Amino acid sequence: MELTFPFDHGIQVEWVAAHNVVIPSSTLQHWLLDTGSLTERLQECCDTFSLRRLGQGAVPLYPNEKRWLPEAPVQQWQAREVILEGDSKPWVFARSVLPQSLVDGELANLGAQPLGKRLFNDSRFVRSDFELCQVPAAVFAVDNTISDRQILWGRRSRFHLGDDYIIVAEIFLPDSPAYRGD
Numbered sequence: 206m207e208l209t210f211p212f213d214h215g216i217q218v219e220w221v222a223a224h225n226v227v228i229p230s231s232t233l234q235h236w237l238l239d240t241g242s243l244t245e246r247l248q249e250c251c252d253t254f255s256l257r258r259l260g261q262g263a264v265p266l267y268p269n270e271k272r273w274l275p276e277a278p279v280q281q282w283q284a285r286e287v288i289l290e291g292d293s294k295p296w297v298f299a300r301s302v303l304p305q306s307l308v309d310g311e312l313a314n315l316g317a318q319p320l321g322k323r324l325f326n327d328s329r330f331v332r333s334d335f336e337l338c339q340v341p342a343a344v345f346a347v348d349n350t351i352s353d354r355q356i357l358w359g360r361r362s363r364f365h366l367g368d369d370y371i372i373v374a375e376i377f378l379p380d381s382p383a384y385r386g387d
Protein backbone atom coordinates (compact mmCIF):
# COMPACT_ATOMS: atom_id res chain seq x y z
CA MET A 206 0.00 0.00 0.00
CA GLU A 207 1.78 3.13 -1.23
CA LEU A 208 0.67 6.42 0.37
CA THR A 209 2.11 9.83 -0.38
CA PHE A 210 3.14 12.14 2.48
CA PRO A 211 1.23 13.87 3.89
CA PHE A 212 -1.54 11.33 3.32
CA ASP A 213 -4.73 13.30 2.72
CA HIS A 214 -7.56 10.97 3.67
CA GLY A 215 -9.97 13.67 2.54
CA ILE A 216 -12.52 13.14 5.30
CA GLN A 217 -13.42 14.93 8.51
CA VAL A 218 -12.41 12.40 11.16
CA GLU A 219 -14.60 12.59 14.26
CA TRP A 220 -12.68 11.75 17.43
CA VAL A 221 -14.73 10.69 20.47
CA ALA A 222 -13.58 10.08 24.04
CA ALA A 223 -13.17 6.32 24.41
CA HIS A 224 -15.48 6.12 27.43
CA ASN A 225 -18.31 7.35 25.20
CA VAL A 226 -17.80 4.67 22.54
CA VAL A 227 -19.26 1.14 22.37
CA ILE A 228 -16.54 -1.09 20.94
CA PRO A 229 -18.05 -4.16 19.20
CA SER A 230 -15.47 -6.74 20.25
CA SER A 231 -13.29 -7.42 23.26
CA THR A 232 -10.28 -8.12 21.02
CA LEU A 233 -10.66 -4.76 19.32
CA GLN A 234 -11.23 -3.06 22.67
CA HIS A 235 -7.96 -4.46 24.04
CA TRP A 236 -6.05 -3.18 21.03
CA LEU A 237 -7.67 0.24 21.02
CA LEU A 238 -7.24 0.90 24.73
CA ASP A 239 -3.89 -0.78 25.37
CA THR A 240 -1.73 1.79 27.16
CA GLY A 241 1.53 0.07 26.39
CA SER A 242 3.67 0.40 23.27
CA LEU A 243 1.71 -0.56 20.18
CA THR A 244 5.00 -1.31 18.44
CA GLU A 245 5.94 -3.86 21.09
CA ARG A 246 2.51 -5.47 21.00
CA LEU A 247 2.59 -5.77 17.21
CA GLN A 248 6.08 -7.25 17.37
CA GLU A 249 4.68 -10.06 19.52
CA CYS A 250 2.18 -10.91 16.77
CA CYS A 251 4.60 -11.42 13.88
CA ASP A 252 7.97 -12.87 12.97
CA THR A 253 9.17 -9.74 11.23
CA PHE A 254 8.08 -6.26 12.27
CA SER A 255 8.91 -3.31 10.09
CA LEU A 256 8.22 0.40 10.10
CA ARG A 257 7.86 2.16 6.78
CA ARG A 258 8.26 5.89 7.23
CA LEU A 259 6.07 7.69 4.71
CA GLY A 260 7.44 11.07 5.64
CA GLN A 261 8.10 13.61 8.34
CA GLY A 262 8.12 17.36 8.04
CA ALA A 263 6.48 20.70 8.58
CA VAL A 264 3.06 20.25 6.96
CA PRO A 265 -0.32 21.82 7.78
CA LEU A 266 -2.11 20.30 10.76
CA TYR A 267 -5.74 19.22 10.65
CA PRO A 268 -8.22 21.41 12.58
CA ASN A 269 -8.93 18.52 14.96
CA GLU A 270 -5.20 18.37 15.72
CA LYS A 271 -4.87 22.11 16.29
CA ARG A 272 -7.82 22.01 18.70
CA TRP A 273 -5.96 19.42 20.79
CA LEU A 274 -2.68 21.32 20.96
CA PRO A 275 -1.78 24.40 22.98
CA GLU A 276 -1.73 27.65 21.03
CA ALA A 277 1.11 29.06 23.13
CA PRO A 278 4.00 29.11 23.09
CA VAL A 279 3.92 29.56 19.34
CA GLN A 280 5.33 26.33 18.01
CA GLN A 281 6.52 24.95 14.74
CA TRP A 282 5.03 21.51 14.27
CA GLN A 283 6.05 18.47 12.25
CA ALA A 284 3.81 15.60 11.16
CA ARG A 285 5.23 12.10 10.92
CA GLU A 286 3.40 9.32 9.11
CA VAL A 287 4.39 5.69 9.12
CA ILE A 288 3.00 2.29 8.26
CA LEU A 289 3.65 -0.41 10.86
CA GLU A 290 3.91 -3.79 9.17
CA GLY A 291 3.75 -7.32 10.50
CA ASP A 292 5.43 -9.89 8.24
CA SER A 293 5.33 -7.24 5.48
CA LYS A 294 1.57 -6.72 5.79
CA PRO A 295 0.36 -3.17 6.55
CA TRP A 296 -1.22 -3.31 10.01
CA VAL A 297 -1.32 0.30 11.26
CA PHE A 298 -1.21 3.73 9.67
CA ALA A 299 0.13 6.14 12.27
CA ARG A 300 0.27 9.94 12.12
CA SER A 301 2.01 11.83 14.88
CA VAL A 302 2.25 15.58 15.40
CA LEU A 303 5.51 16.63 17.01
CA PRO A 304 6.71 20.07 18.16
CA GLN A 305 9.93 21.22 16.51
CA SER A 306 11.42 21.63 20.01
CA LEU A 307 11.17 17.85 20.59
CA VAL A 308 12.23 17.03 17.03
CA ASP A 309 15.38 19.03 17.81
CA GLY A 310 15.67 17.46 21.27
CA GLU A 311 14.39 14.23 22.78
CA LEU A 312 12.95 12.99 19.48
CA ALA A 313 15.85 13.93 17.21
CA ASN A 314 16.93 11.58 14.41
CA LEU A 315 13.94 9.25 14.71
CA GLY A 316 14.22 7.96 11.14
CA ALA A 317 12.71 4.48 10.99
CA GLN A 318 13.02 3.97 14.75
CA PRO A 319 9.54 3.57 16.26
CA LEU A 320 8.46 6.69 18.15
CA GLY A 321 7.31 4.43 20.96
CA LYS A 322 10.89 3.38 21.66
CA ARG A 323 11.55 6.97 22.79
CA LEU A 324 8.22 7.68 24.45
CA PHE A 325 7.92 4.51 26.50
CA ASN A 326 11.53 4.57 27.61
CA ASP A 327 11.21 8.04 29.07
CA SER A 328 9.00 8.18 32.17
CA ARG A 329 8.73 11.96 31.79
CA PHE A 330 6.23 11.53 28.94
CA VAL A 331 2.66 11.40 30.31
CA ARG A 332 -0.12 9.96 28.13
CA SER A 333 -3.70 11.21 28.00
CA ASP A 334 -6.83 9.07 27.76
CA PHE A 335 -7.68 7.76 24.31
CA GLU A 336 -10.05 9.17 21.76
CA LEU A 337 -11.44 6.81 19.12
CA CYS A 338 -12.57 7.18 15.55
CA GLN A 339 -14.01 5.09 12.74
CA VAL A 340 -13.05 5.65 9.12
CA PRO A 341 -14.17 3.86 5.95
CA ALA A 342 -11.47 1.53 4.64
CA ALA A 343 -12.00 3.21 1.29
CA VAL A 344 -9.85 6.15 2.42
CA PHE A 345 -6.88 3.77 2.30
CA ALA A 346 -7.95 2.01 -0.87
CA VAL A 347 -5.27 3.83 -2.81
CA ASP A 348 -4.58 0.61 -4.58
CA ASN A 349 -6.31 -2.74 -4.80
CA THR A 350 -4.83 -4.11 -1.60
CA ILE A 351 -7.66 -2.95 0.65
CA SER A 352 -11.30 -3.87 0.35
CA ASP A 353 -13.33 -0.71 0.81
CA ARG A 354 -16.28 -2.38 2.51
CA GLN A 355 -14.82 -2.33 6.00
CA ILE A 356 -14.95 0.30 8.72
CA LEU A 357 -11.55 0.82 10.31
CA TRP A 358 -11.04 1.83 13.92
CA GLY A 359 -8.46 4.30 15.11
CA ARG A 360 -7.26 5.75 18.33
CA ARG A 361 -5.30 8.79 19.34
CA SER A 362 -3.72 10.04 22.51
CA ARG A 363 -1.68 13.01 23.56
CA PHE A 364 1.65 12.68 25.28
CA HIS A 365 3.18 15.58 27.10
CA LEU A 366 6.61 16.34 28.40
CA GLY A 367 6.57 19.58 30.36
CA ASP A 368 5.07 22.18 28.05
CA ASP A 369 5.56 20.08 24.92
CA TYR A 370 2.72 18.00 23.51
CA ILE A 371 2.64 15.19 20.94
CA ILE A 372 -0.43 13.71 19.30
CA VAL A 373 -0.16 10.08 18.22
CA ALA A 374 -2.97 8.73 16.04
CA GLU A 375 -3.12 5.13 14.84
CA ILE A 376 -5.58 3.61 12.39
CA PHE A 377 -5.80 -0.19 12.45
CA LEU A 378 -5.73 -1.41 8.86
CA PRO A 379 -7.82 -4.40 7.70
CA ASP A 380 -5.07 -7.03 8.06
CA SER A 381 -4.12 -5.97 11.59
CA PRO A 382 -4.55 -8.43 14.47
CA ALA A 383 -6.97 -5.96 16.12
CA TYR A 384 -9.81 -7.38 13.99
CA ARG A 385 -9.08 -11.03 14.66
CA GLY A 386 -10.77 -13.12 17.33
CA ASP A 387 -14.28 -12.58 18.62
Ligand SMILES: C=C(O[C@@H]1C=C(C(=O)O)C=C[C@H]1O)C(=O)O
Nearest residue numbers: 242243244287299318319320321
Ligand atom coordinates in the same frame (compact mmCIF):
# COMPACT_ATOMS: atom_id res chain seq x y z
C1 LIG B 1 3.67 5.38 20.14
C2 LIG B 1 4.21 4.32 19.59
O1 LIG B 1 4.99 4.45 18.46
C3 LIG B 1 4.51 3.85 17.27
C4 LIG B 1 5.42 4.30 16.23
C5 LIG B 1 5.15 5.48 15.55
C6 LIG B 1 6.22 6.13 14.69
O2 LIG B 1 7.37 5.63 14.69
O3 LIG B 1 5.90 7.15 14.06
C7 LIG B 1 3.91 6.10 15.65
C8 LIG B 1 2.90 5.53 16.38
C9 LIG B 1 3.06 4.28 17.13
O4 LIG B 1 2.26 3.27 16.57
C10 LIG B 1 4.04 2.95 20.13
O5 LIG B 1 4.85 2.06 19.81
O6 LIG B 1 3.06 2.75 20.90
